[in-house]
Amino acid sequence: MPKNRLNINGLTLFRGERCLFRDLNFDVSDGEILLIKGKNGSGKTSLLRALSGLLEPDQGQILWNDIDIKKDRQEYHQNLSWLSHKHGFKKELSVKENLEYELSLRSNAIHDFDYILNKLSLDKIKNRPFGILSAGQKRRASLARMIISNATLYLLDEPGSNLDSEGQEIVRSMVIDHTKNNGICVMATHQDTFEKITTNVIELA
């Protein structure tokens, strides 16, 4: 099986007049976990958004398996799953209905996801409206979405925020499981709890 690889070449990003990072070069491939470290406001989220294609960098290239992500967005997004502090679920619909909508948009998603909800202790509340869930439950639902999407590349923005130590352990074990199955994880966080499991680190000033 050929390895998947994410290449970043010469990435430069400005916010207004301020330069967040200049000429950034790195790659990540199967089984690796990349940690983007930095204080608040250092550009971690911007770098992650640039990697996902949401933000266009001022200079530089992002290549997924040697193809520019701008050239084949569909292919890149098919292999990508995103997690940020805005959960991206509809509060009127139940967890199950939200997840079913997500998997209806992807061809490679996992259809029978009850065992995933079980593992994340969401099975009892899967039919409740999303709006009444606690912060920890909402985050676990986002994690469920990531696993269900069956994507190769996980991009996580502050995955441990608003979580107790049990919640953070769930994130850690999900990330480790994913990379054991040859997935790639890129995490942006200012917390130290994830450093032990990472393979590469980038620090933004």
Next chain:
Amino acid sequence: MNKYLSIWVGFTSTVKRDCLISKKNLSQFLNPLLLFILVSASLPFAVNLNESDLSAIGPGIIWIIAILSFLLTLSNLYMHDQDDGCLDYMLLSPQPLPILTFAKTFAHWILSGLPIVLICPLVAIFYQMEFDVSLILALTLSIGTFALSLVGSIGASLTLSTKNNSILLSLLVLPVTIPILIFGAKTVVLYQNGHTSLSGFYFIGAYCMFALSFSPFVSAAALRIGSE
């Protein structure tokens, strides 16, 4: 087998989801409709006109009130998605973004435009309009509100990153709807006076087709730029 899910599946599941949300949030769905009914029903009492004058101004008035109540829901088209983070997921979806924007626009028309179209023969009674005239009115409104959804989607996506965007949205969308308003109302008035020409329909239909050809793509581009 196709590598990606067909765009038809993406379209229908997005429309279904938006309708499902509305079903669970009925007040948001009913409010503009009630506004339309109340305002258009109370206007004949406010003006002191005889029967024939009332039925002459009826088409234009109902058209304008329909447009205004429609505009109420337009600013929410993408705003809720931006607030809860769903917009990012739309932008990152393997489905082409124009399909998703068109699906949301179509769902908006089903939820805001279609009820107005269905209820307008009832409202037309207040204006002493004949039943067949009110049917023509409903027909012009059906195409007109669809065109309005399409144009409104462009306006909503452009004004997403501004504050006070519902006022700005009205400023952008209302002038562009003046041609549809003129032709839509004129068609009904001409029918009332005995002409059965279809030229007004041709214009509204052409406007609608023209808007359809670029609205999903322009909305998608504006959403991408606005989310950077």
Next chain:
Amino acid sequence: MMKFIHKLASPPHFYSISSVLIPWLAITGLILILFGVVNGLFIAPPDYQQGDAYRIIYVHVPAAYISMMTYTLMAVSSVIALIWRIKLANAITVSAAPLGAWFTFLALITGSIWGKPMWGTWWEWGDPRLTSELLMLFLYFGYMALRASISDEKKADQLSSILILVGAINVPVIHYSVEWWSSLHQTSTLLKIDGPSIATSMLIPLLSMIFGTTLYFLSLLLIRTKSEVIMRQKSSRWVKELLKGAQNA
């Protein structure tokens, strides 16, 4: 040629070239306008149908023509800014908007003043040309309002450029509306295949006004764009040196 265009697109070069051009454009434009006004008001003969009332044509037509030309200019520079990412094009679009809005307003007002004696009404809602010209005024307002309410400059430029392009269909509609629908307006007098159908003695001041106003408009546009360019590039070296040089002078 490409080298010249690239040079022109660079802000400091644009600044120096336009500084040279502005006085020439303004003075020539004003001379042509003066000639047109004097000729049009006093020397050209009265119209056999309208008498002296037709003379407002010497303000109305140039204003209307420039209102449409400005929108087209904005549409072209929007395309250049969005596709080729030339930043100067954004400055041009922004600077042209208020000018275009004023000329549209002038065209509508002078048209309305002319309409009262000619057609007996200040305004006619069903008329396609009047409605589409008014729509263009709203498009200008919408552009300026949208730009003003988006705080990030890059986003503001791009989103309002999209608005201009969406409304660009209106310009051919204004122009061809007199042919496609029945309108109070007459059909084209100047842009006809067998030559203009207006008397030469009336044509000369009209052309003089059109050219003069265009040159004057261009000088105004360049003045506005110059200040817009300085505002946008205020932290760059060439602007700092320019301002320092102006301070020392």
